[in-house]
Amino acid sequence: MCGITGIMLPPQARDRARLEAIAAMTVSLAHRGPDGSGIWLDRDAGIALGHRRLAILDRSDAGRQPMISHDRRYLITFNGEVYSAPKLRIELLARGHRFHGHSDTEIMLAAIVEFGLERALDQFDGMFAFALWDRAERQLHLVRDRLGKKPLYIGQANGALLFGSELDALRAHPGFQARIDPDALAALLHQGWIPEEHCIWHGVFKLPPGSILSIGSAELQACDVGDMRARSRAWWSLTDLVRQGREDPIVEPSGSEAMLDGLLRTAVRERMVSDVPIGAFLSGGIDSSVVVALMQAQSAKPIRTFTIGFAESGYDEADDARAVAQHLCTDHTEHRVTSAEAQAVIPDLPGIWSEPFADASQIPTLLVAKLAREQVGVVLTGDGGDECFGGYRRHVMAHRLSSLFRVPAGLRRAAASSLTRLGPPAWNELLERPPFSWSRSLRGALQGETVHKFADVLDSANEKDLYHRLLQGGSQVHRPSSMRNWPEPADDAADMLRLLPSHGARAMFRDTIGYLPGDVLVKVDRATMALGLEARCPLLDHRILALAWRLPIGSKIRGGKGKWPLRQVLSCYLPRALFERPKQGFSVPVGAWLRGPLRSWAADILAPGRIGRGDHLNPEVVGRLWSEHLTGRRDHTRQLWAVLMFETWRDRLRLPGQSQLEWPGNQVLHQAPDFAAVE
Numbered sequence: 001m002c003g004i005t006g007i008m009l010p011p012q013a014r015d016r017a018r019l020e021a022i023a024a025m026t027v028s029l030a031h032r033g034p035d036g037s038g039i040w041l042d043r044d045a046g047i048a049l050g051h052r053r054l055a056i057l058d059r060s061d062a063g064r065q066p067m068i069s070h071d072r073r074y075l076i077t078f079n080g081e082v083y084s085a086p087k088l089r090i091e092l093l094a095r096g097h098r099f100h101g102h103s104d105t106e107i108m109l110a111a112i113v114e115f116g117l118e119r120a121l122d123q124f125d126g127m128f129a130f131a132l133w134d135r136a137e138r139q140l141h142l143v144r145d146r147l148g149k150k151p152l153y154i155g156q157a158n159g160a161l162l163f164g165s166e167l168d169a170l171r172a173h174p175g176f177q178a179r180i181d182p183d184a185l186a187a188l189l190h191q192g193w194i195p196e197e198h199c200i201w202h203g204v205f206k207l208p209p210g211s212i213l214s215i216g217s218a219e220l221q222a223c224d225v226g227d228m229r230a231r232s233r234a235w236w237s238l239t240d241l242v243r244q245g246r247e248d249p250i251v252e253p254s255g256s257e258a259m260l261d262g263l264l265r266t267a268v269r270e271r272m273v274s275d276v277p278i279g280a281f282l283s284g285g286i287d288s289s290v291v292v293a294l295m296q297a298q299s300a301k302p303i304r305t306f307t308i309g310f311a312e313s314g315y316d317e318a319d320d321a322r323a324v325a326q327h328l329c330t331d332h333t334e335h336r337v338t339s340a341e342a343q344a345v346i347p348d349l350p351g352i353w354s355e356p357f358a359d360a361s362q363i364p365t366l367l368v369a370k371l372a373r374e375q376v377g378v379v380l381t382g383d384g385g386d387e388c389f390g391g392y393r394r395h396v397m398a399h400r401l402s403s404l405f406r407v408p409a410g411l412r413r414a415a416a417s418s419l420t421r422l423g424p425p426a427w428n429e430l431l432e433r434p435p436f437s438w439s440r441s442l443r444g445a446l447q448g449e450t451v452h453k454f455a456d457v458l459d460s461a462n463e464k465d466l467y468h469r470l471l472q473g474g475s476q477v478h479r480p481s482s483m484r485n486w487p488e489p490a491d492d493a494a495d496m497l498r499l500l501p502s503h504g505a506r507a508m509f510r511d512t513i514g515y516l517p518g519d520v521l522v523k524v525d526r527a528t529m530a531l532g533l534e535a536r537c538p539l540l541d542h543r544i545l546a547l548a549w550r551l552p553i554g555s556k557i558r559g560g561k562g563k564w565p566l567r568q569v570l571s572c573y574l575p576r577a578l579f580e581r582p583k584q585g586f587s588v589p590v591g592a593w594l595r596g597p598l599r600s601w602a603a604d605i606l607a608p609g610r611i612g613r614g615d616h617l618n619p620e621v622v623g624r625l626w627s628e629h630l631t632g633r634r635d636h637t638r639q640l641w642a643v644l645m646f647e648t649w650r651d652r653l654r655l656p657g658q659s660q661l662e663w664p665g666n667q668v669l670h671q672a673p674d675f676a677a678v679e
Contacts, residue, residue, distance in 0.1 A: 001031060001054055001527070002033040002051060002053050002065070002079045002080075002216025003025055003026075003029030003030075003031075003032030003051070003052040003079060003164075003165040003166070003169070003282075004029075004032050004050065004051055004052075004077040004079045004129065004131060004164065004165050005022065005025040005028075005029060005049075005050075005077075005162075005164035005169040006020055006025075006047070006048060006049045006050060006077065006128065006131050006158055006160070006162070006163050006164070007021060007022055007025070007047070007162055007173070008046060008047050008048075008139075008140050008160065008161040008215075008217055009047075009159070009160050009217060009220075010046070010159050010217055010218070010220040011046065011217055011218055011221070012221070013155060013158070013159055013160065018158075018160060018175075018514035019041050019043060019046070019047075019048040020041075020048075020052045021048075021172070021173045021175075022039055022041060022048035022049070022172070022173055023050075023553070024174075025050055025162075025164060025170070025172045025173055025353045026039060026050030026051070026052060026079065026167045026169075027172070028164075028166070028168040028169050028171070028172040029050075029052045029164065029165055029166060029168070029169055030052055030568065031056075031531075031532065032052050032054065032079070032165060032166070033052025033053040033054045033531070033532070034052075034054065034532040035053045035054055035055040035543065036052070036053040036055065036064065036287025036654060037050075037051070037052055038050070038053065038064055038065050038066055038077075039051070039066070039073055040068075040077075040631055042064040042135075043599065044182075045133075045135070045138055045217065046217050046560065047133055047135065047140065047217070049066045049069070049075060049077040049131060050077065050169075051066050051077045051442060051511050052181045052651050053065060054079065054273075054377075054529075054532055054534060055082070055276075056276055056377060056378060056534055057102065057103055057104055057274065057275055058102045058103035058106075058275065058527075059275055059276075060101055062100045062102075062103060062106070062239055063101055063103035063105060063106070064359075065077050065560055067103075067104060067105050067106065067109060068109075068262045069109040069110070069112070069113050069148045069267065070097070070098070070109070070110065070113070071113055072135070073113070073134065073136050073321075074109055074112060074113065074132055074133065074134060074135070075129060075133040075135065075373050076086075076105060076108065076109055076130055076131065076132050076133075076134070076434040078105050078108065078128060078129075078131075079128065079129050079150050079165055080126055080127045080128030080129060080130070080132065080145065080149070081104060081126050081127060081271075081301055081536065082104040082107070082124045082125065082128060083125050083126045083270035083271060083273070084103035084123060084124060084125035084126065084221070084270070085107040085108070085126075085250075086273070087396065088107050088111055088123060090100075090109060090310070092110045092114060095114060097110045097114065097316075102120065102670070103282075104126075108124065108130075111124075112132065113335065117141060117143075117211055117212070118212070118235055118395050121143065121235050121236070122235075122236075123210075124143065124145075125270070125539070125541070125542070125543075125646070126174070127145050127149035127150050127536070128143070128144075128145045128149075128150055128209070129145065129150040129151060129152040130143050130569055131163060131392055131435055133147040134391060135214070135344045138213070138216055138217060138410070139163070139214055139215065139216045139400055139532075140215055140216070140217075141205075141212055141214045142154065142207055142212065142213040142214075142341075142677040143211075143212050143235070144207045144209055144210065144234045144543050145209065145210070146206070146209060146210045146238075147208075147209050147210070147512070147516065147521070147540055148196065148206075148208070148209030148516075148517030148539065148543075149167070149517075149519060149521050149525070149537065150525065151164065151165055151166065151525060152164075152206065152207040153165075153167055153169075153170060153199065153204055153205070153206055153207075154204065154205055154206075154207055154213065154225070154226055155176065155201065155203055155204035155225060156203060156224065157170075157173050157174075157175035157176045157177070157204070158175040159172075159220060159221070160175065160220070161215070161228070162176065164412045164596050165227050166354045166355075166503065166526075167199075167200070167201065167204070167354040167355050168354040168500065170204060171199075171354075175558065177203070178201055178653070179198060179201065179202040179203070179378075180200060180201070180202065180616065180621065181200060181202040182616070183198055183202060183644065184198035184199055184614060185198045185200065188200070188358060188645075189617075189639065189642045189644060189646070190247075190362075190468075190642075191468070191471060191513075191519075192348075192357070192359045192519070192642050193357055193358065193518050193519040193522065193636055194355060194517045194518065195358070195514055196208060196209070196513075196514070196518050197518050198556070199355065200355045200416075201227055203225050204225065205225055205228070206231045206555045207232060208232060208234070209513075209517050209554075210231055210234050210236035210238070211232045211233060211235065211238060211361070212235050212236060212286060212375070213228060213231060213232040214231075214234075215228065215231065215232075216405075217559075220431075223472060225587070229391060230626075233648055234616065236542075237492065238320070238512060238513060238545075238588060239491070239492045239493050239496045241366075241542070241545060241546055241549060242495065242496055242500070242509065243499075243550075244546070244549075244551045245546060245549030245550040245551075246499070246549075247549060248592075249550050249551075249552065250547075250550045250551055250552075250555075253551055253552070253565070254444060256547065256550075256551060256565060257568045257569055258554070258563060259318070260545060260547060260565050260569055261572065262564075263541070263543050263547060264290065264294055264538065264539075264544065264569065265294055265298065265546050266541075267538035267541035267544060268294040268295055268298065268380065269298050270385070270536045270538075271380055271536040271538050272295060272298065272299070272380070274375030274377070274378045275490070275569070276376070276378060276655070277304070277375060277376040277377055277378070277428070278303075278376055278377070278378040278379070278380070279304030279305060279306060279372055279375065279376040279378070279379050279380075279429075280292050280302065280303060280304070280305050280306070280380040280381070281305075281306055281307075281368055281379055281381050281382070282296055282305040282307050282319075282323075282324060282325060282330070282332070283307065283317050284317045284319075284320030284321035284322055284324050284384070284393070284578075285308070285317070285320075285382065285579070286382075286385065286563055286566050286567060286570060286579050287383070287384070287386070287391070287539060287546070287563075287566070288321075288381065288382035288384035288580075289324050289382075289574060289579050290382070290385070290539075290566055290573075291380050291381070291382050291538055291569055292305055292324070292325075292330060292380075293328055293573035293574060294538075294573075295380060296329065296330060297573065298330045298504055302329055302330050302331040303328075303330045303331065303377055304323075304331045304332075304333065304372075304376055305325050305330040305331070305332045305333070305377070306332075306333050306334075306368055306371050306375075307321035307322070307325075307332070307334045307335075307368070307570075308334070308335050308337050308368045308371060309321075309334065309335070309336045309337065310336070310337055310339075310342070310364075310432075310588060311338070312335065312338070317541075318334050320578070321334070322459045322485075323333060323578055323601050324525070324574060324578055324579070327407075327574055327575070327578060328501075328573070333371060333372075333375065334562065336366075337364075339597060339636065340383050340597075341367070342363055342364075342367065342588055343593065343597060343598060344600075345363060345366055345367065346363070346598075347572060347648070348601070349362060349363075349366075349645065349648070350645065350648045350649040350651075350652040351432075351652060352366065352526050352527065352530040353522070353649075354526075355522075355646050355647075356642075356643060356646045356649040356650075357522060357523070357526070358638075358641050358642035358645040358646070359519050359590040360522055360587055360588060360590045360641050361523065361587050361588070361635070362523050362527060362589040363394070363588050363590075364497040364587065364588055364610065365413055365523050365524060365527040366527040366530070369527045369528045369530075369533050369535075370530050370531060372533060373531040373533045376447055377532075377533065377534060377538065378533070378534045379528070379533060379534070379535050379536070379537075380535075380536050380537075380538060381519070381524060381535050381536070381537050382431060382522055382537075382539060383537045383539065383540065383565060383678070384516070384520075384530075384537050384539035384540035385539045385546075385566055386509075386511075386562070386563070387508060387511045387512045387515070387516050387520075388539060388540075388544060388545055388548040389547055389548055389556045389562060389563040389564070389565055389566055390504060390508055390553065390556040390557045390562035390563060391566075392507075392511065392562070393467040394467070394470035394471060394507055395507050395508055395511075395555055395557065396504070396560055396562055397457075397470060397564055398466070398467065398470060398502075398503040398504045398506070398507040398560070399504025399507075399557050400502060400504075400560075401457070401466070402468070403462070403502060403529040404457070404458075404460070404637045409461070412458045412459060412471075413458075413459055414461075415455075415458050415460040416455040416459040421600040435631070446503065446519045454468050456618070457470070461477055462585070463503060463506070466503075467506070467507055467510055469520045470507070471511075471515065487538060493509075493513055497509060497510070501553070502553050504557060505555050512545075512570065517536050521537075548565075551565065556599060561575060565605065567579070567580070568671065590637050590641055591635055591637035592627070594630075594637065594640060594641075595629070595630055595632070599630070602626075602640070602644060603645045604647065605643075606622055606623070606626050606640070606643065608620075608623060610647070611623075611643070611647070616646075617643065622640075622643055625639055625640060626640060635676070641674065649653035
């Protein structure tokens with residue numbers, strides 16, 4: 001796991017000084033790779049590659065990057081891990097290849113030499129983003145893994161192509177012009193994160209998951225950022241995987257649990273290979289518990305597990321996690337975080353997420369990563385189980401809300417308006433009246449929701465609108481932009497949405513191509529890499545996804561609960577009483593803090609004079625939300641947190657002499673390169 005960056009110049013602009021900006025770009029990623037730095041450049045070809053190293057496998061100099069292939073044709077700067085590398089190494093040795101070390105980077109290069117890039121990619125099981133420079137063809141290939149576990153931003157500056165693991169790498173280039181994209185900001189304020197289709201900086205894009213961008217320096221002259229995004233092509237497609245699952249379904253799911261157990265064991269075992277100490281995050285929920293159970297079942301010694309808890313009622317899973325750890329006999333570390341400790345990291349969040357990010361669960365994720373980093377260099381996480389197996393409340397609701405759009409739109413809007421006026425007493429009375437009374441599934445799905453959430457669901461214009469309201473709604477706190485409607489997925493994904501048989505399946509598909517790479521994986525990557533900690537997600541192994549999409553929706557969601565296959569597997573390792581609990585999520589009481597200890601801090605940021613600058617936010621709407629939140633009339637935590645994170649992120653951009661946040665044990669080892677000695 002590392003940080004990568006690079007520059008490619010068009011032929012008419014091959015100035016050595018422009019390439020030497022790679023030094024500052026590489027330094028900006030020092031937190032992602034505290035164990036070393038490497039730079040390679042070729043002035044005649046107009047290419048420079050930078051690398052910050054987090055040494056997990058082969059910590060010797062044989063694993064240093066950028067790395068050149070044995071035939072001297074390819075150079076690579078690589079971020080991630082390829083878990084199939086040991087198996088590939090055996091095959092490549094049989095084909096005559098020889099290796100200086102045992103890093104997966106060296107094996108990847110040999111596979112590319114042997115099979116070609118795209119055939120080699122099919123054999124890379126793991127998480128990765130890398131840049132491959134073909135010296136013979138003078139072509140740069142930028143590649144991202146199947147699900148977008150590792151980030152890769154691409155932009156331009158004065159005709160040069162720039163790329164990096166984080167936006168700060170692009171900003172470190174002296175020619176980069178930063179301008180906020182209003183559509184990206186609108187998305188952030190609506191849902192708390194910026195989707196893959198957008199970037200906070202105008203003229204920058206994220207390479208789509210499962211994609212390759214291949215480009216030669218001569219092509220840069222006639223290529224802008226939009227052209228480059230259009231040129232990227234898929235080497236793997238979730239749509240194809242889902243289509244194959246529908247063509248080869250598991251009709252009788254009773255035997256699928258043994259298949260899932262076997263795949264999970266393999267995925268976990270492959271991710272336990274490390275030359276540094278390894279552990280796992282353990283929340284006590286189903287996903288992390290099944291990962292830890294399978295780790296412990298395949299380990300000769302206790303696995304190190306890490307949990308944080310909070311004193312506030314309703315936000316503490318530490319007792320549940322401790323019970324799971326005791327049953328599995330793990331080496332468990334638990335820390336009860338005080339509100340002061342949690343609040344102390346808030347000023348650091350904009351520097352850790354170089355693109356503004358407002359999922360408040362970033363706070364506990366960062367804190368548990370900090371706890372784990374004191375003992376280990378790698379952790380396994382339970383991320384991905386919800387998207388694969390219908391684990392979110394919105395999946396269950398969408399599955400049961402199939403009858404919603406049979407109610408006339410006018411009647412639904414009238415009911416929604418009545419609810420918001422009359423308040424909670426109207427709730428049960430409305431559910432007992434036609435046309436809602438005849439729909440048991442609709443009534444069951446909406447029971448227990450807040451009145452305002454219920455009204456929001458009833459007012460949905462269509463299924464797409466319903467999904468976004470279930471995902472995360474919000475008032476329009478931003479100034480009007482060109483984003484009139486939420487963008488639909490690419491054509492092939494849109495076709496798949498039309499083919500999927502249920503609201504629940506379509507919600508899961510949307511989450512896997514949107515919420516997963518845009519929120520969940522961003523949260524985990526930035527929080528762990530800020531500390532030089534590698535996070536691995538076995539539930540996101542593409543073979544597990546393939547099995548999950550062969551299962552009918554009814555075998556994933558049963559009795560109002562999701563993740564039925566995972567529950568069945570976990571019951572072989574844990575008593576059901578230890579994990580059959582309502583889903584809690586991984587969050588902190590930010591809403592209460594905004595009314596209490598964070599009130600003064602937030603009030604300063606949300607002041608009308610400050611909010612109104614830049615013409616990005618609507619100070620009147622922000623003021624109304626803030627007032628309603630303080631009085632307790634409405635809970636506007638999500639919208640306010642998004643505004644606060646954007647404003648503090650924007651403040652960071654104006655601070656002179658910024659330096660990377662230093663955590664205990666994260667030493668910056670960079671030394672300025674001697675360009676005269678670089679090839």
